[in-house]
Amino acid sequence: MLRIDNLSKRYPNGTLALDGIDLEVAPGEIVGVVGGSGCGKSTLLRLIAGLEDPSAGGVSLNGTPVTAPREEIGFVFQEPRLMPWLSIRANAAFGIRHLPKAEQQARAQEALARVGLADFANAWPRELSGGMAQRAALARALVGRPSVLLLDEPFSALDALTRYDLQEHLLELWSYDRPTMVLVTHDIEEALMLSDRVVVMQPRPGRVLTVATPPLPRPRERTDPLFEDWKHRLLAELSRAFRHRPQGEEAFPAAAI
Amino acid sequence: MGWGSASNTALGLLVPLVLALGWELAVAQGWGNGRLLPPPSRILATLWTLAKSGELTTHVLATLGRVALGFLFGVLAGTILGALTGYLTWARRLLDPMLQALRSIPSIAWVPLFILWFGIFETSKVILIAVGVFFPIYLALSGAILGVDRKLVEVGRIFRLSGVELVWRVLLPATLPSYVLALRAGLGLGWMFVVAAEFMGASEGLGFLLTDGQMTGQPQTILASIVAFAVLGKLTDGLLASLSRPLLRWQDSFKPGA
Numbered sequence: 325m326l327r328i329d330n331l332s333k334r335y336p337n338g339t340l341a342l343d344g345i346d347l348e349v350a351p352g353e354i355v356g357v358v359g360g361s362g363c364g365k366s367t368l369l370r371l372i373a374g375l376e377d378p379s380a381g382g383v384s385l386n387g388t389p390v391t392a393p394r395e396e397i398g399f400v401f402q403e404p405r406l407m408p409w410l411s412i413r414a415n416a417a418f419g420i421r422h423l424p425k426a427e428q429q430a431r432a433q434e435a436l437a438r439v440g441l442a443d444f445a446n447a448w449p450r451e452l453s454g455g456m457a458q459r460a461a462l463a464r465a466l467v468g469r470p471s472v473l474l475l476d477e478p479f480s481a482l483d484a485l486t487r488y489d490l491q492e493h494l495l496e497l498w499s500y501d502r503p504t505m506v507l508v509t510h511d512i513e514e515a516l517m518l519s520d521r522v523v524v525m526q527p528r529p530g531r532v533l534t535v536a537t538p539p540l541p542r543p544r545e546r547t548d549p550l551f552e553d554w555k556h557r558l559l560a561e562l563s564r565a566f567r568h569r570p571q572g573e574e575a576f577p578a579a580a581i
Numbered sequence: 582m583g584w585g586s587a588s589n590t591a592l593g594l595l596v597p598l599v600l601a602l603g604w605e606l607a608v609a610q611g612w613g614n615g616r617l618l619p620p621p622s623r624i625l626a627t628l629w630t631l632a633k634s635g636e637l638t639t640h641v642l643a644t645l646g647r648v649a650l651g652f653l654f655g656v657l658a659g660t661i662l663g664a665l666t667g668y669l670t671w672a673r674r675l676l677d678p679m680l681q682a683l684r685s686i687p688s689i690a691w692v693p694l695f696i697l698w699f700g701i702f703e704t705s706k707v708i709l710i711a712v713g714v715f716f717p718i719y720l721a722l723s724g725a726i727l728g729v730d731r732k733l734v735e736v737g738r739i740f741r742l743s744g745v746e747l748v749w750r751v752l753l754p755a756t757l758p759s760y761v762l763a764l765r766a767g768l769g770l771g772w773m774f775v776v777a778a779e780f781m782g783a784s785e786g787l788g789f790l791l792t793d794g795q796m797t798g799q800p801q802t803i804l805a806s807i808v809a810f811a812v813l814g815k816l817t818d819g820l821l822a823s824l825s826r827p828l829l830r831w832q833d834s835f836k837p838g839a
């Protein structure tokens with residue numbers, strides 16, 4: 325169980341980026357976090373990963389507090405962030421350096437095969453397209469078989485077709501080991517395609533406005549009227565979050581809709 | 582060597598060869614006397630005489646030894662201090678202002694002091710060369726470490742790299758291109774400063790050959806020495822470049838068209 329408990333983050337310049345976030349994510353659950361820019365959704369993810377320290381509250385995974393990056397928690401950034409001097413295979417194996425060489429190679433090759441890059445194991449990152457590089461980054465994050473996978477707008481820099489393709493692919497990858505996933509995105513469709521629950525955040529300071537559990541059957545279709553309906557509902561929530569601007573006004577209670 | 586690089590080499594040699602042959606012809610035809618600028622044949626003959634007598638080897642080895650030692654010490658000091666000031670903020674605050682101030686002193690200005698301190702023999706020469714080599718290496722490495730993509734360092738943090746692992750697996754490869762370039766620039770300065778060092782008083786070395794040619798009024802000796810400098814500089818730079826090339830194959834760099 326991934327547990328986020330009254331989590332707040334104030335930056336040294338005084339900005340309150342996150343204010344009292346509470347959230348529990350069950351093992352194997354996929355939670356999407358949506359919100360406009362500046363709502364603290366990336367900060368939330370970085371705090372869960374242990375990349376930043378909270379000002380108050382905390383994050384725990386299966387009862388132990390997360391205070392620094394951990395092996396069980398994988399992270400996929402907005403950009404692939406591959407090491408340009410390593411082959412794709414070596415990039416995929418970057419996080420499993422403690423394993424014997426042969427096992428590293430085998431695990432990296434397996435991870436690359438799962439993301440459809442088996443034939444590019446010896447290529448350099450510069451030789452890959454944006455979508456392929458992001459697949460390699462997924463392989464790198466998954467190769468250590470993390471129980472939690474955090475994704476920070478992982479497909480936002482890609483064109484629509486590649487994005488749809490990778491969204492489906494992510495679900496397929498998830499089905500192997502079923503890690504808990506927290507996906508930060510500004511794309512409501514993406515959140516609806518992938519998530520069991522969608523958290524809508526409001527900005528300045530970042531708070532949870534709504535947690536929605538769309539009852540959409542899987543596999544989901546963008547053209548499904550129910551999908552469309554949920555998209556509109558969440559959009560309405562988002563614009564409500566966006567209208568909430570001034571700092572220090574009444575907090576919206578986190579409510580299920 | 583493929584056709585492309587062979588023809589590129591040939592193209593690069595075209596202009597100097599035409600100029601050399603032109604001057605050779607001009608002196609042979611009596612259009613110029615070649616006393617102050619001897620034709621290539623006379624320079625080559627001087628080189629050949631020096632080589633046959635073993636003198637050339639003595640001078641080349643003396644100069645090469647000084648450059649090698651000075652380069653080694655300069656690279657060592659530049660690498661250690663560059664890495665320290667790049668990696669540790671307190672070291673940068675402590676050392677960088679002083680080193681930047683020292684950098685603004687023309688290295689040749691140290692010569693009188695070095696001679697007073699270390700005498701006229703090898704030590705002062707090697708130190709002068711090391712000082713020349715030091716600064717480009719120091720500057721480039723320190724700057725390259727500060728310029729490493731923060732995002733890649735963060736990937737290292739996600740995968741829990743220790744300090745040493747971060748240096749070895751991220752900082753070192755990320756700074757390698759600038760470092761190699763700095764090594765080549767440093768080596769070039771090493772060759773420049775060895776001449777100044779050998780002007781300080783030497784009984785052997787290519788720099789000595791230069792002054793010897795001047796004193797005895799033999800421009801062909803001066804030019805023979807210059808040719809030897811050019812060949813050695815080009816060879817050692819080529820060696821550094823080819824040693825580093827396999828390490829930098831990953832670079833996504835601009836490759837000019839034909």
